[in-house]
Amino acid sequence: MGCNSCSTGKDGQPKGCRNNGTCGTDSCNKLTVFDWLSNMTLPAGQEPFNCVEVRFKNSRKEYFKNTENLTLSIGDIVATEASPGHDVGMVTLTGELVRIQMKKKKVKEDSEQVKKVYRKASQKDIDIWQKSRDREEDIKVRSRELAIRLGLQMKISDIEFQGDGSKATFYYTAEERVDFRQLIKDMAKSFSIRIEMRQIGYRQEAARLGGIGSCGRELCCSTWLTDFRSVSTAAARYQQLSLNPQKLAGQCGKLKCCLNYELDTYQDALKEFPRTDTKLYTEKGKAVCQKTDIFKGVMWFAYEGEWMNWHKITAQQANEIIELNKAKKPVASLEEYALELEEDTKVDFENVVGQDSLTRFDKPKRSKRNNRNKNKRRNKNNKNRAQKK
Template sequence: MPAGAEVFDGVEVRFKNSRKEFFRNTEGLTLSIGDVVATQARSGHDVGIVTLTGELVRVQMKKKKVNPGADLPKIYRKATQRDIDKWQKCRNKEEEIKKRSREMAIILRLQMKISDVEFQGDGSKATFYYTAEDRVDFRQLIKDMAKAFGIRIEMRQIGYRQEAQRLGGIGSCGRELCCSTWLTDFRSVSTAAARYQQLSLNPQKLAGQCGKLKCCLNYELDTYLDALKDFPPTDTKLYTEKGTAFCQKSDIFKGILWFSYKDDPGNWHVLTKEQVHEIREKNRQKKKVRSLEEYASNNFDRENVTFENPVGQDSLTRFDRPRGKRRGKKRKKRRNQKQGKARNA
């Protein structure tokens, strides 16, 4: 560190799935990213993997609104081979215990879903993560599980978004879920975000793996809201001498809107947003324009699009042409070459 400054003693440690916590390196251990360490827990110790050290931890704590000077649990030591073996043994039992705990919940007719089980590093405690619509009385379930598994039980309720974050998966975009990779906070997502972006209100397309609206609907929402500030609203009515016109569709990227008369809804006319503002201003002055056709006729000229073929493979039947003559020429050329070599010899 420059000028003799001390290294920040905070360390970020990752446990199962995406659960991360901050600890103090009070022992002055030489830690690097990827080291397996034994950390302090409420009772006993836990085992995790170091993900950040040094000043980056201070930045991450400020980002997550954690005071860098707060009293944090400490790191005991680097995990020994005995600690790692015991930790792996507990991890291997999690799937079987999750299955048995679900069966116990079904027998007790509890309206809950146990989605994940996480063992503490020393194997003395297991945390069961579950989702439920309403409050669940699981006191009898805890007694049965403690008797069957012989460990201390902790039940922790999580939301559907947190469940998808812990389990992970691949989204409809083909990439790993944002919540399980980099997304740290869950902002509320409403159907208004889809309306502003002119998306189809189809629940099957807008919902993620958690069953809620996709978090990515908020990513471009601010850009759309900025673009819509000087854009006419979709409920705009234009008054002309031919009749009243209603907005049928808008495209904020191109800055155009489609209007149709009330008596002729099937015939759409394209107007720019500047033209719509001009007509609205005249309507505020209690003036009517002649028709929408006068504005729409001067907007866009049809472009003659010519398709070029840079590769030179236009014909679909280029592979169907007979190739016998070409082969005959090659054979004749080879025969002449052999005869010329024989004469030279």
């Protein structure tokens, strides 16, 4: 995700378009949708779809009717209908793909939610819009101070001004219900604008603010993920991950959404394994499962009372023993099925980059002073021998 102005400079440093998500090429924006129908022409006689997708600050997107039949393309700044006044946003999608997106998000074309596009934004509209956005950071700090002064248990995470600068939406998170009526009065008096408070969840907050995850990439919720499915600790158990909240939680404080990505694959793979609480009955005794390796398809069992001795067998062999137990056929021991643990722990390193030996500091170096003393003694001895001769 990066436009030409966001590419790397001559010195290797990133340039940065400095548009804060309003790049005209729409390649460095949040929740960008690739228009794979852009190169296709409509059949003869069919009119293009009259709705467009418009993106506002961060990940907020809405759909609007192009009732004026304006020639709009991705990256155009438009003035849209709002209540009251008008808002300013950027067109992120046009054409038939908008119809598919609206159907996916269950937005009807003739509903009241779909408002109108007034016009392409003039320079005056853009100047007012930019001036309003420049005020957001300062107002966010002052609004947090007002909330702390009133003792409200809430966190104001983001502020979004309307395009005409007459209204501001304050996004906040709170664990309990907050009575912010006095806060609204104080903010309206201090900022001289219409105030709208909107509570969001912690995942929605992370999606709006963005960031870098533990994988080193941008957060999925701020780049492409739109539906937040519930994530449970069972997803971590299926994938045999340690239940460490610090590692499993994302920046929102909830379990990471990526725990669900490979969950179906793990569940399909585990169908070939017996349940971990199933015991294997042998003539030597009962065996209990200690560990499972899904990738290699093997399991480790230990006899009751001999917990330190593990026996490695495949999942197929474990199922065979279970079937024999159900048929009440005797099984001598797990040693008949156990695999030999052949693990090559020896690792050979090669000096392929011309590095010095790692043992070059093992032998202590002789100091120069000792060398000088030895040279003096040697010279003195040579002189004595010469005099005797």
